[in-house]
Amino acid sequence: MTTVDVICYKYKPLKNGELPIKIRICKDRKTRYINLGVSTQAEDWDFEKNRPKPSCPNKEVLEKLIYNKISEIKRKIVELKSENKDFSAATLVENVSNPTKFITVGELFKQHIHCLEEGKRTGYRLSIQQTYNSLLKFNRHLDIPFSEMDCNWLRRYETWLRKQGKSENTIGIRFRNIRVIFNLAVNMELVKQENYPFRKFKISKLHQETAKRALTKEEIQTTINYPTAGKDFYTRLAINLFTFSYFMGGINFVDMAYLTEKNIMENRLIYHRRKTGKLINLPMQERALLVLKEYKDGNKPYLFPILSTLHKTEQQKLNRLHKVITKVNKSLKAIGKELHIPIKLTTYVARHSYATVLKRAGVATSIISESLGHSSEKVTRIYLDNFENNQIDEAMEYLK
Incomplete structure (x- = not known):
């Protein structure tokens, strides 16, 4: 049931002492009001019958205004019901008060x-x-x-x-x-x-401290030196992506997947983060160049064998990225267990480890923070943008 009636709102008198007249809508035990923009003196309103007294100076004008607004609301109720649309008291008020601007x-x-x-x-x-x-x-x-x-x-x-x-x-x-x-x-x-x-x-x-996902420098070396000769495609790719990420500023999986030859200029890796749009400019590390050399193929558009010309639409690319990251992380998890790494290996561990190793080496947190999660990525990107390349270059020497 939906009820629509008029009331003289005596709980909040206006500055001039008059009481505002409102339309009251009740549905599902929820009540909402529509202010008619008019008011009257308390002595001019019949509170038992909820209408202006015969002696009210503007009785006819008020009654016409009240009738028109209640009719409009009832028409809207019929319209919503005829379209089988569920509505609440609040929805009804929004529909009537702001019919052109109402967006759910x-x-x-x-x-x-x-x-x-x-x-x-x-x-x-x-x-x-x-x-x-x-x-x-x-x-x-x-x-x-x-x-x-x-x-x-x-x-x-x-x-x-x-x-x-x-x-x-x-x-x-x-x-x-x-x-x-x-x-x-x-x-x-x-x-x-x-x-x-x-x-x-x-x-x-609503925030829970994420378990630390960074390795010690010794554990990182053990991981990146894992022998991949004779191993399957995804095992080799997993170690190579982990290695490249660690040595190249903790670059994440999606950004690595989209890298092309154009991202390497004058022996520097230059790209915009797909997540934030921030420009990243880092010196190419020798170990990272060795990883790229393994996949070098002038006929393929990307540096890593993740995406190809077959993936044309955004959805096709998204499906491919999901498939590869799942298999890569599955391989890293198995490698981690084999090497007795104390935490579950993923590509993201390389990202955290990059930041942590630099910090442990005494690099200022203004250059790189301990974590590259959502809470600190923005700050890290801002500070990276503000430092000269040679300062970043010197800091990254600690990775070797």
């Missing part, structure tokens, strides 16, 4: 996902898509206004995620993605600042 949570999510797809930000798009899919499973639909996504709604979603067995970091990612979309909604004036829930709902609490 689901619609803005899909718009943002499309923009990321157009910008070929595949990894980030996938993260936003996963959050969207998760919210759909939780709420069954996202045909809701942003004002409905309040603190209580977010807490229920958090509880639901925990019941699903999601890790603290996964939950944190979900909420950071929601905050991104909510910030877009605020900037587009789809929701008022006072309805912003993240002032009270703190995302910072």
Whole structure:
């Protein structure tokens, strides 16, 4: 049941002493109000019958305004029901109050996902898509206004995620993605600042310290010197990618996959990180050059045998990257067990190890930080950009 009626809101008198007249909408025990923008003196309103008294100076004007607004709301209810669309009191208010600007949570999510797809930000798009899919499973639909996504709604979603067995970091990612979309909604004036829930709902609490994924210098040497002669393709590729990443600034798997001859200029590796767009400029290390030499083939577009001319669309590339990283990390895990490495080997371990070895050698944290995770990558990139090449060159001598 949905009820629509008029009230004279006596709880918050205006500065002139008059009481605002509002339309009250109730559905599923939730109440929302639409301010008609008019007011009256308390003595001119019949609070039992909820209408202006016969003695009210503007009785006819007020009654016409009230009738028109209630009729408009009831028409909207019939329209929504005829289209078999579920709605809440909040949704109804948004539809009536901002009919041209009303964009649901689901619609803005899909718009943002499309923009990321157009910008070929595949990894980030996938993260936003996963959050969207998760919210759909939780709420069954996202045909809701942003004002409905309040603190209580977010807490229920958090509880639901925990019941699903999601890790603290996964939950944190979900909420950071929601905050991104909510910030877009605020900037587009789809929701008022006072309805912003993240002032009270703190995302910072949703963080779990990730187990250290860095090796000692001795463990790194043991790994990169692992004998690959006679081994299968993915075992050799796994060691080569790990080695290249360690010696070349902790470059991650996706960035390595997209490297071409154009990224090597005057014996330097120069590329833009696909994740952040930041320019990386590092001296080529001898061991890294030996890795590239093994795969040198002028007929192939990429330096590593991960992507090829067969992978034309973004989806084909994404599928290929997923397939290769899965097999590479499976090989690294097996190698780690064989070498009795105390932590599970992945390509990302090389990235962490690069940063950690430099720090242990006394390199300033302003040049490279201990971790290259999400919380520190941005800071690291900023500082790398601000240092001269020779300072970075000297720092990387510690890797040898």
